[in-house]
Amino acid sequence: MQREKSDQLFKIAKECMPGGVSSPVRAFKAVGMDPLFIQRGQGARIYDVDGNEFIDYVGSFGPLILGHSHPEVVKAIREAAQNGTSYGAPCEKELELAQMICSAIPSIEKIRFVNSGTEATMSAIRLARAYTGRSKIVKFEGCYHGHADSFLIKAGSGLLTSGVPNSAGVLEEQARNTLVARYNDLESVEKIFREEGRDIAAVIVEPVAGNMGLVLPDPDFLKGLRKITSYSGSLLIFDEVITGFRICYGGFQDFAGITPDLTTLGKIIGGGLPVGAYGGRKDIMSRVAPEGDVYQAGTLSGNPLAMAAGVATLKILQDRDWYDRLEVITYMLATRLKTVFEEHGFFYTINRIGSMFSVFFTESEVKTYEDVLKCDTAKYAQFYRHLLEEGVYFPPSQFEVCFVSCAHEMEDIEATVQAVARALDKMA
Incomplete structure (x- = not known):
């Protein structure tokens, strides 16, 4: 070679x-x-x-x-680019993709586009904290949800590769608000909720772990998370940045028959271009600005190139x-x-x-x-x-x-x- x-x-x-x-x-x-x-x-x-x-x-x-x-995706990107690469304003393809995703994933009643999986997950937990009035989140060892401060504690992917369990620059007070459980171990989750349940805003999980290699959920693991969070008044966030539209058209939640409160997406919904999204129930998503009081913005969010590539991709996958x-x-x-x-x-x-x-x-x-x-x-x-x-x-x-x-x-x-x-x- x-x-x-x-x-x-x-x-x-x-x-x-x-x-x-x-x-x-x-x-x-x-x-x-x-x-x-x-x-x-x-x-x-x-x-x-x-x-x-x-x-x-x-x-x-x-x-x-x-x-x-793929020729259909390339064609869509080319046609979009001929009309302009970014407007900083709404465009029709943005609405079309939003409607396609909401139709495919019933738990997503409203959706907000961003530019990466990291933006999607950090925005979702900010929203969960505002909605519940609580400060702490639960994540799982080896699960990676992007490089926002809240997630760089016993994360997977590149942090496992480099042997770094944390990242320099993450403040101790930020880390204290992230509680870490063991993937596929409901008892570890129950223990955390017994001790901290009143302060837990959300549990965020990769329904299929894809950042410590591929690790599949035990049959009752995700159902148990849904039961625990519903009982405690916490939100359940499925990070489907990898699994969304990968396992089946409706995301892994459709495959598993479990309804999370919020879902994060990325990867496939941009057809290979930078994109992310978070969405969920209307009463939760209505807290996002400008409709509500949870601020999040991005100049390139919903840009016409990524939206066109995403629409072209999902149209093919509808078969x-x-x-x-x-x-x-x-x-x-x-x-x-x-x-x-x-x-x-x-x-x-x-x-x-x-x-x-x-x-x-x-x-x-x-x-x-x-x-x-x-x-x-x-x-x-x-x-x-x-x-x-x-x-x-x-x-x-x-x-x-x-x-x-x-x-x-x-x-x-x-x-x-x-x-x-x-x-x-x-x-x-």
Whole structure:
């Protein structure tokens, strides 16, 4: 694999950008190498500046459910850009996307667009605090809700990768208002509510944890959170920035049959462009300015490019057959990969739901944050490097998720299985 141009660009980037990147996981530190600079993406493949081609299972960390450069999405962006890239004013596509989302996810009666998942989650907890008149929130170990101060306590994703449980610059008084429970452990939540329940404004959770690798909720976990929060007068916030429109058209809450009070969205609803949103019951969302007293604003919120890309994406996904296809193709890939790992004698766990999966190097099930921390990250790094040489692009961290897109074909699955087999041969 050639990488001279990537190495040259990274050397220059480190002189003008912290760590040479705009987001920590991109630095590839968790896999013991320097990053590749990507030049373009098409369908299920990406191409770097040195001309290397990879079957892509990152998909910009989730939003590209249709694959790279889908012609309908590109067309929508082009047409929108010809009319202007930003107005700082309402536009029709903003209303169209809002109506589509509210129709798809019944718990969202009103919605506010923002520009990132972080904006969505920090706005949702501000709203929850105002609505309940309470100060504290509950989050879960290993769950990442963006880089707002309230969330950088035992978070996942890049913070797990770097081994930093907190972030410098987060004030102690801010941290005291964030209570941390254990994912898939209702008893830990009940204990917190017994001690602090009167002060808890909300519980925020990734209904499917996607920032410590893929960790699935136990059958009664989310139902238990709904019961606890309803009883205590706290709000339940589903962070569906990753899972929204990924598992099924109505979000994971539709799949699970659970109704949260507030939902945060991102990734897919912008068709690959920067976007986020939060929404929920009318009586809660009516507290948001200018209708109410909870201030939140953004010049580029609801910008015509992201709205057009989102509308184009959701129109395609309204054909639910795409989700059936994603389920089948991802199931086949995960099943074949299990066989390959077993044939090579490696301890492993593959967690999967819908078009999301993670490969963990461990001999036990992965159901909790503690299970994740027992995984062999050095072995994953070795596996990653060999797999990259074989032309397959997995996330550059044990704690991220692989995504299959509508652009992946059966020949991509077969090529991936063979590449994994060759990568494991090198590790034997």
